[in-house]
Amino acid sequence: MNCIIVDDEPLAREELQNMVRESSQLEVIGIFSNALSALDFLKTNEVDLIFLDIEMPKVSGLEFAAQISGQTLIIFTTAYAQYALKSYELDAIDYLLKPIDPTRLEKAISKSIAYKTLLSESTKSTIEGSTADFLMVKSERRYYKIRFKDIRFIEGLKDYVVIYTQTQKLITAMNLKNIHQKIPSDLFLRVSKSYVVHVNHIDSFDNHTIYIGDFEIPIGEVYKNDFFDKYAGGTQLL
Known part of the structure; x- marks a missing residue:
């Protein structure tokens, strides 16, 4: 490279x-x-x-x-x-x-x-659809069934998103806004321009960062109030 x-x-x-x-x-x-x-x-x-x-x-x-x-x-x-x-x-x-x-x-x-x-490797990847508890993601010649409960967070990278689970990363040609509309809003929160997180996978957080395993996910200023209102009862750290 x-x-x-x-x-x-x-x-x-x-x-x-x-x-x-x-x-x-x-x-x-x-x-x-x-x-x-x-x-x-x-x-x-x-x-x-x-x-x-x-x-x-x-x-x-x-x-x-x-x-x-x-x-x-x-x-x-x-x-x-x-x-x-x-x-x-x-x-x-x-x-x-x-x-x-x-x-x-x-x-x-x-x-x-x-x-x-x-x-x-993802030139033909797409989100094929979603049901009550999972997404179907097409990557090359294979379809991947990804249960919502297994998604830790989703990262947007220009015209692609990367879906992180406990065991894999899948990338697909879709923007973060569109995929966010296909997943349950009670489980997934948009926390910045580049990240959507599954609230049940959050290990800890402070006023600026969410920690999921070894990952540190920044909280955007535009999304900060919404995150603290929905996830932390409106309380930010002093």
């Missing part, structure tokens, strides 16, 4: 390039100091993954990300934690804080490769 690095800080570009080169799973095909140069490159080159800084002159990383094709994955790299929620609203695959930890970087790379594989 190939990637490019976009960052206005020379030292940050060099450090990230050296770290990425340690991974045998990625090939760096471009390094850019600004978003405009990267946009020009994307016009004539197919890019699988972009490591993208946020605070850059002229065009910010957030503005740049809003213009990217759904087939290109984005990992934000920034020194500012306050952008985390906004990055997920732009369907970023991950969010890395500088200085970047090598173990955390490797985890983000592995997640990106897994998503890219799922996307390439």
Whole structure:
């Protein structure tokens, strides 16, 4: 899988390039100091993954990300934690804080490769329908019966959704809004632009994050009041 690095800080570009080169799973095909140069490159080159800084002159990383094709994955790299929620609203695959930890970087790379594989295998995937207690999902030449009780949460990624159960991840070409309309509203809550969670699988939460197993799911500002009203009796933590 190939990637490019976009960052206005020379030292940050060099450090990230050296770290990425340690991974045998990625090939760096471009390094850019600004978003405009990267946009020009994307016009004539197919890019699988972009490591993208946020605070850059002229065009910010957030503005740049809003213009990217759904087939290109984005990992934000920034020194500012306050952008985390906004990055997920732009369907970023991950969010890395500088200085970047090598173990955390490797985890983000592995997640990106897994998503890219799922996307390439799901060109014919659809949600075939739902009944009282399950969805039927078509993937390639197979149909999968997914019981609502087994769905831990659903993640939206541009024009696709990933359905997480205890044992598998299934990806299908549908947006999060449409699939949310096909599942029981008393069991599933939309908690951000990118996530719907099954309330019975929530292990814990705070004012900003829901924890399901090893997954940390951000709570969007637009959805926060609804989540606390329906799930926590309207009470937020002090």
